[in-house]
Amino acid sequence: MPVHIFFSLLTFCMMSAAVTAQASLKLPETVKVDPAALTGEPMCDPIISAAWREAQEIDGVKIEASPGCSPDNPAWIAAAVKGTNNISMDTLMKTGLSPDAIIKTDDLDGDGDPDRIIIKLEIMELNGKTPDFPGVLPTFDIAPGIQPGAWVFAPKMSGMSTENFESIRANPLLRLPSPVIRVEVGDIVQIVLENTHYFPHSIHLHGVDHPFSHGEHGGQDGVPQTSEVELMPGERRIYQFQARQPGTMFYHCHVQTHTHLAMGLAGMIIVEENRPNNWLQTLNIGAGHVRHPSVAVREQFDQEYDLHYHAMDKQLGEIIQKHNDPRLIARDMNRRYDITDSTEDYFTLNGLSFPYTLRESLIIVEPDQKIKLRLLNSGGEQIAVHTHGHHATITHYDGVEHNPMAQIMRDVFDIAPAQRLDLKLETVNDGKHSYGEGDWLIHDHREKGITTDGMAEGGSMSSIVYTSYLGKDGMPKVSHFGIDLNKYFTKEYFERRLPIWQDLDEWASLGSPGERTGLDTATQNLLLNVLYGLLAGLLIYLIFSRWGQIKQSATAAIARLKSPKGSNQ
Amino acid sequence: MAKTTTIIFLLAGILAFNTHATAQQQDKSSEQEKQDHSGHDMDQDKHDHSGHSISTKTGPAVDHAGEHSADDDHGHDHDIDHSTHDTHAMDHGDMHHHHHMDDDHIMDHEGTMIMGQNLDKLPSSCQSISEEVEITVRAGRKYSAKFPGTAFAFDQQQWHVKPCSKVTWHFINEDSIRHQFMMHGLPKYLYKYGMFHLEVTGPKTVSGTIIVPGSDDTYLVHCDISHHMEKGMKAQLVVGKGGKDIPSIPGLTPYNVTDRYEAEDLPKVSNKSSDKTEKDLLTLEMTNFSDPDLKNYGIMLISALIGLFLIPLFKKIPLHKKND
Ligand SMILES: [Cu+2]
Ligand SMILES: [Cu+2]
Numbered sequence: 001m002p003v004h005i006f007f008s009l010l011t012f013c014m015m016s017a018a019v020t021a022q023a024s025l026k027l028p029e030t031v032k033v034d035p036a037a038l039t040g041e042p043m044c045d046p047i048i049s050a051a052w053r054e055a056q057e058i059d060g061v062k063i064e065a066s067p068g069c070s071p072d073n074p075a076w077i078a079a080a081v082k083g084t085n086n087i088s089m090d091t092l093m094k095t096g097l098s099p100d101a102i103i104k105t106d107d108l109d110g111d112g113d114p115d116r117i118i119i120k121l122e123i124m125e126l127n128g129k130t131p132d133f134p135g136v137l138p139t140f141d142i143a144p145g146i147q148p149g150a151w152v153f154a155p156k157m158s159g160m161s162t163e164n165f166e167s168i169r170a171n172p173l174l175r176l177p178s179p180v181i182r183v184e185v186g187d188i189v190q191i192v193l194e195n196t197h198y199f200p201h202s203i204h205l206h207g208v209d210h211p212f213s214h215g216e217h218g219g220q221d222g223v224p225q226t227s228e229v230e231l232m233p234g235e236r237r238i239y240q241f242q243a244r245q246p247g248t249m250f251y252h253c254h255v256q257t258h259t260h261l262a263m264g265l266a267g268m269i270i271v272e273e274n275r276p277n278n279w280l281q282t283l284n285i286g287a288g289h290v291r292h293p294s295v296a297v298r299e300q301f302d303q304e305y306d307l308h309y310h311a312m313d314k315q316l317g318e319i320i321q322k323h324n325d326p327r328l329i330a331r332d333m334n335r336r337y338d339i340t341d342s343t344e345d346y347f348t349l350n351g352l353s354f355p356y357t358l359r360e361s362l363i364i365v366e367p368d369q370k371i372k373l374r375l376l377n378s379g380g381e382q383i384a385v386h387t388h389g390h391h392a393t394i395t396h397y398d399g400v401e402h403n404p405m406a407q408i409m410r411d412v413f414d415i416a417p418a419q420r421l422d423l424k425l426e427t428v429n430d431g432k433h434s435y436g437e438g439d440w441l442i443h444d445h446r447e448k449g450i451t452t453d454g455m456a457e458g459g460s461m462s463s464i465v466y467t468s469y470l471g472k473d474g475m476p477k478v479s480h481f482g483i484d485l486n487k488y489f490t491k492e493y494f495e496r497r498l499p500i501w502q503d504l505d506e507w508a509s510l511g512s513p514g515e516r517t518g519l520d521t522a523t524q525n526l527l528l529n530v531l532y533g534l535l536a537g538l539l540i541y542l543i544f545s546r547w548g549q550i551k552q553s554a555t556a557a558i559a560r561l562k563s564p565k566g567s568n569q
Numbered sequence: 570m571a572k573t574t575t576i577i578f579l580l581a582g583i584l585a586f587n588t589h590a591t592a593q594q595q596d597k598s599s600e601q602e603k604q605d606h607s608g609h610d611m612d613q614d615k616h617d618h619s620g621h622s623i624s625t626k627t628g629p630a631v632d633h634a635g636e637h638s639a640d641d642d643h644g645h646d647h648d649i650d651h652s653t654h655d656t657h658a659m660d661h662g663d664m665h666h667h668h669h670m671d672d673d674h675i676m677d678h679e680g681t682m683i684m685g686q687n688l689d690k691l692p693s694s695c696q697s698i699s700e701e702v703e704i705t706v707r708a709g710r711k712y713s714a715k716f717p718g719t720a721f722a723f724d725q726q727q728w729h730v731k732p733c734s735k736v737t738w739h740f741i742n743e744d745s746i747r748h749q750f751m752m753h754g755l756p757k758y759l760y761k762y763g764m765f766h767l768e769v770t771g772p773k774t775v776s777g778t779i780i781v782p783g784s785d786d787t788y789l790v791h792c793d794i795s796h797h798m799e800k801g802m803k804a805q806l807v808v809g810k811g812g813k814d815i816p817s818i819p820g821l822t823p824y825n826v827t828d829r830y831e832a833e834d835l836p837k838v839s840n841k842s843s844d845k846t847e848k849d850l851l852t853l854e855m856t857n858f859s860d861p862d863l864k865n866y867g868i869m870l871i872s873a874l875i876g877l878f879l880i881p882l883f884k885k886i887p888l889h890k891k892n893d
Contacts, residue, residue, distance in 0.1 A: 085678065098680035098747070100770075122746070124795040131799060131817040131824035138795055156747070158680050158768065161795040165753070165762055174795060194746040194770070198720030198800045233720050234710035234744030324799055325718040325828045 030511040032502055038490040041144060044069035044473040045359060053474060059087045061279070064291045064303075067467065069474030070360040072284070072291060073172070080283040081292050083114065096173050101156040102282050109186065112277040117183055118190045119282060120156035123197035123265070124174045125149075128320045136321055138162045138170035143353040143452050145491035148346055149317035150264040151197060153178035153251075155283055173285065176351030177378075178251075178267030180284035180306045182294070185246050185274040191239040193231060198326045200230030200255050201265065203239050206418060207249035207399050208269055210241035222254040230255050243271045246296075247399020248374040248420040258339045262316055264351075266378040268308055268420075271399070272296055287350040288361050293372075301424075302369040307349060307361070309415070309444065309460055311379030314345035314453060344380060345453045347444060349460035353452050355488035357462040358475055364465050365427045367437060373423040377415040383449060383460075385413045387425070389440035390464060391432055396422035409433075412445055425464070437466035439476040455496055457488060673761050680747070683777040684766035690759050694783030695733035702736050704728055706750055708792065708802065709743035709771070716819035718828075719801025721748070721792065726821045728790075730781055732809045737778040742771030749792040752806065756782055785809035 048070050055065035058078035066072065075094035079087050083104030084097050092099060104114035126140040127147040138161050139147055154174050163169045183189045193203050204222030212227060213219045217238045219227030231237045253265035268287065272280055275295035284290055290297075290304040297304050319332045346353060350361045365371060373392065377383050391409040394402060398420050409432070415421055426433040443450050443461035452458025463476055471477040478485070484503070492498045502511035543550065675683045691698070707724035716722060721744075730736055740750040750767040757763045760779075769775040785808060792802040805815045805822075817824040 098770075099676065099678045100680055122794075126795070128796055128799065129826070131826050134826055137799075156680070158676070158682065159766075160793045162793070165764065170795075196746045196794050196797070198796060232710070234746055236745040323828050324824075324826070325830075326720050326800060327718055328828055328830070331833070 028514040028516050030502075030508045031514040032508045032511050033492070033498055035486075038487075038492050038498065040486060040490045043355070043358075043475050043485060043489050059091050061292060064289075064293075066289045066291050067364055067470060067474055068289065068360055068362050069358070071289065071474075072286060074291075076283070076285050077281055077291050080281045080285075081279050083117075083282070096157050096159060096171060098156040098158045104282070106188075108188070109274075111274075113184070113279050115184075115186065116188050116190075117282060118192060119181060120192045120194060121153045121178075121203075122156050122194050123151060123201055124154045124161065124170075125151055125197060125320065126170055126174060126176070126264075127317070129322065129324045131324050135168075137168040138174060139168050140170045140175055141356070142176065142346060142348055142351065143356055143458060143494055144489055145494050146346070146353065146452060148312050148314060149320035150176055150312070151260070152176055152264045153193075153203075153253075153267060155179055155285060156194065175286055176264050176348065177287055177308045177310060178265060180267060180287050180308070181251065181269040182272060182280045182282055182284065183243065183269070184272050184278055184280055184294075185243055188242050189240065191251075192236060193239065194236045195231045195233055198233050199260075199330070200224075200232050201253045201260065202228065202231055202237070202255050203251055204254035205239065205241065205249065205251050205269065207247060207420070208241060208251070208271060209243040209245050210239070214238075214240050216240075224255055245399070246271045246273045247396060248376070248422055249399050250376055250378065250418055250420060252378065256334060259316060259333045259337060261378065262312055262380060264310070264312070266310065268306055268374065268376045270306075270374065286360060289364075297372055300370065301372040303365070304372040305363055305374070307373055307375045308351070309375065309377045309379060309383055309385070310348045310351070311344035311381065312346040312348070313339075313342045315342060317346075339380075344448075347379070347449045347451070347459040349462055354450070354458050354461045355485060357460065358485070361462045362465050362470075362474075362476070363425070363442065363462070364467060364470060365425075366467055367427050367429060367434075369427045371425040371427070373425055375413065375415060375421045375423065377417055377419055380417055381446075382414055382416050384445040385415065385442065386445040387411055387413075387440070387442050387464060389435045389438055390425060390427075392423040392425040394421055395424050396420070427466070437468050439466075439469040439478055440464040452494060455494070458494070679770055679773075680768065681770070681773065681775050682766065682768040683775060684768075685755070685760040685762075685764050685779070686777045687759055687765075687779050690780065692733065692756060692759060692780060692782040695780070696783075697733070698735045698780060699731045699733040700735070702730060702734055703739065704730075704736060705739040705741060707741045707743055708748040708750070711743065713801045713819075716801055719819050721797045721800055721802040722819060723750075723790070723802060723804050726804045726818050727807060728804070729807045729811075732781065732783045732785065734808075735778060735780045737776060738767060739774055739776045740767040740769065741774045742769045744771045746770065747794060748797070748802070749794060751791055751793050752779070753789045753791075754786075755779070755788065781806070781808045785811055787812040787815060789815045 052071045052074055053065060053067050056063050056074055058074055059082055061078040061081040063074050063077050073095065075091050076097075078091050079095045079097055080102060084092055084095070084099050084101045085103045085105070098120065100118075101120050103118040104116070106114060106116040108115040126138060127136040127149045130137055136147055136149070140150065141147055152174065157171065157173045159171075161171055161174060163171060181191070191203060191205075193201070195201055202222040202224065210220065212221050217240055220237075220239045220241075221227035222239070224230050228237075247270070249269045249271060251267055251269045253260040272278065272294040273296040278295045279292075280294055281290060281292040284306050287306040287308045290306060293301070293304045316333070316337060319337065320329055323329045323332065349357050352359070352361065363371065363373070375385065391411045392413075393407050393409050394413070395404075395407060396402060399422075413421055413423065428434055429436045440463060441461060442464050444459065448454065448459070450456055450459040450461045465476050469477050475485070487493055487498060487500070487503070490498065493500070499508075499510070499512045502508045504510060673685055675686070706728075708721070709724075710721055712722035712724045713719040738750060740748075742748045747768060747770045752765040753763060755763045755765060765777065765779050767775045767777050788806040788808070790804040790806055791798040801819045803815070803818050805818060814822045816822050
């Protein structure tokens with residue numbers, strides 16, 4: 001047997017032993033993500049003018065201050081209160097609304113406010129596929145970089161669907177959620193649906209006192225199986241009602257409801273008590289803070305907020321991002337999508353998820369205030385909203401007042417799908433109503449409710465913030481606790497590429513481990529096995545090819561062994 | 570034997586597909602010719618109603634009573650609009666007086682809009698106006714019927730004008746919702762943002778005029794309401810010999826990003842002979858390929874099958890040699 005084979009075998013063994021020893025000495029270094037590598041965005045959207053936060057008066061409409069980062073455009077509020085037919089052209093141009101979006105006329109009962117209300121709604125797609133480039137438009141982010149395909153009822157607008165013609169970002173009027181509608185008991189209301197979308201749709205006025213059928217307009221319960229045929233693209237339909245009862249109600253599309261509702265065709269509709277001079281903010285675009293509350297609400301409360309909770313299935317929204325052909329979208333949505341196999345992935349409050357909820361859905365309070373909160377759950381599952389630091393009183397279920405003697409206080413509010421709750425939040429520091437000032441979380445206590453596509457922090461969580469905890473830019477002031485919210489305002493966070501605990505200590509003890517420089521155990525074993533196999537093969541080859549030699553030397557050896565024996569004998 | 574039959578069927582399928590595609594193209598061009606004629610007829614009807622300013626009548630400027638079942642609703646809606654003016658004594662008699670934002674932007678109380686109109690400013694590339702033309706454009710869901718897979722469309726997808734011509738557009742929206750006629754890429758020194766824009770809630774007409782530049786070019790025309798362009802409401806204006814074609818115009822230019830199609834197992838009336846059904850299914854699958862991607866996949870599939878069929882043949886050759 002050749003000696004060099006033995007040598008090589010020895011070398012291999014020594015080398016592999018060395019490799020094993022070296023690799024197990026040290027684990028990989030931590031790789032820390034440099035903040036400069038992140039596509040961060042300002043916490044507060046700079047597009048929005050700080051002047052919008054101030055209390056002001058436009059065209060005679062008083063608008064309350066709204067110190068959050070992204071308050072509603074005051075021009076929207078003026079137009080919603082007076083009607084687009086009664087505001088100045090200058091104000092109208094600042095809204096982007098069509099001049100016939102909200103028409104208010106005829107003080108029928110002579111109490112100083114208009115009683116004929118026409119509200120025109122269109123249906124718009126957000127984040128849908130285009131045949132022109134790979135990507136979606138018009139874009140609407142519910143959190144940084146998160147763009148679920150969605151449909152909304154939108155106030156009738158004028159001009160472009162994007163911010164401007166160089167942008168693919170949606171016009172601010174085109175957004176989730178569908179706008180909150182406010183009308184008064186006794187108003188003759190016409191909701192005119194102009195179906196600008198490529199699918200059939202309808203409106204169902206859930207909880208609102210409306211006749212099943214209207215003499216002039218036909219069936220109007222919105223249900224294609226009972227009251228009316230689907231409203232086709234390009235068509236319009238009028239839903240007319242004169243509500244006799246007030247309350248927080250719900251409107252949504254009732255065509256293929258299991259998908260259309262989840263896609264975003266759902267909004268709050270509030271019937272306010274009839275009072276003199278009750279000029280209502282007919283639309284609260286984007287929901288949230290009501291900056292021109294009704295007379296009845298102002299009598300009892302210091303502030304009012306509309307809180308619309310919604311949930312969306314990622315796979316459902318992706319259908320409109322996968323296909324452009326409406327027939328393929330219809331096929332996948334109506335016949336292939338199985339809602340019983342679906343899961344909800346995005347949880348939103350007023351159309352947005354954390355951290356964008358901090359921009360426009362903070363409940364900003366002062367001590368000793370009474371705040372009216374109207375909650376709607378338009379998701380597919382029950383939610384359980386928890387108010388940190390506060391117990392609130394449930395005053396109304398599904399728009400109907402609960403017996404005042406029997407009203408209860410809770411800190412978790414379970415809301416079934418389509419259900420509405422009116423809460424009275426009192427910021428009285430007595431250990432029950434409130435534990436005092438702070439930046440108190442308000443969140444869905446199903447733990448997935450604080451996630452976005454299954455990853456925290458996200459979902460519908462927001463805060464009840466006392467003004468002493470509110471920064472100048474309208475964001476919660478928490479930096480004195482060492483908290484930095486900036487990481488949430490990056491795409492990379494939601495792409496799951498930012499180790500969320502890396503900045504908790506200087507050496508990033510819970511950061512991302514780097515790649516192993518040596519070989520890991522599995523690879524080592526694999527390589528060694530390959531090596532042994534090769535050697536074994538070589539050995540076998542040698543044995544076979546030199547069989548004659550081996551045999552010869554073997555016989556010689558045996559002979560040598562034998563011969564001494566023989567000679568001995 | 571079975572394999573040979575398959576291949577023959579597949580080849581027959583390809584042939585059938587090609588003839589089908591050619592036939593479709595011919596269909597389209599003849600349809601477009603038809604549309605052209607009807608467009609011109611309407612054109613003459615409309616001149617009285619719509620000049621360079623918008624008719625301020627609240628009633629529909631276009632009478633489509635026969636065609637639109639939604640007209641009742643529309644009529645009622647406008648009644649209420651009338652009461653608006655009565656109660657608040659807003660005078661809409663002279664639209665230019667009340668709603669003239671600036672020279673570039675005219676809008677009435679229903680949102681009918683003319684933006685970027687140019688009646689007299691000659692582009693620097695023009696010595697004089699070459700000709701004055703009037704073009705009627707109809708917009709509506711019904712025009713998407715001839716383009717399967719779309720939802721909205723204009724009645725024509727392409728218009729030709731001479732360089733330096735003065736074009737008056739009569740934009741007739743036949744639906745009961747908003748539509749737009751929006752043109753991009755015009756010279757910015759004459760048109761704000763390089764845009765000319767007509768917008769109207771139908772059924773109604775709006776008219777506006779532009780003077781096109783003196784060079785050959787092709788301009789995008791579309792409706793910018795979310796997903797109207799993506800779902801078919803897209804066209805182009807060709808000035809002179811034109812420039813680069815605009816992509817994804819229904820029936821005219823290919824899509825940049827195409828959808829995937831597959832034949833579905835839909836219920837159908839069964840044929841008598843089962844043999845024939847099989848053959849029909851195969852041809853159907855082949856002829857259903859309507860986008861270039863799928864056509865390519867089909868060809869790939871066929872070649873793969875041919876390849877598979879040939880493998881045993883190749884194998885046989887060396888085998889025979891060895892046997893020899
Ligand atoms: Cu719907
Ligand atoms: Cu359109």
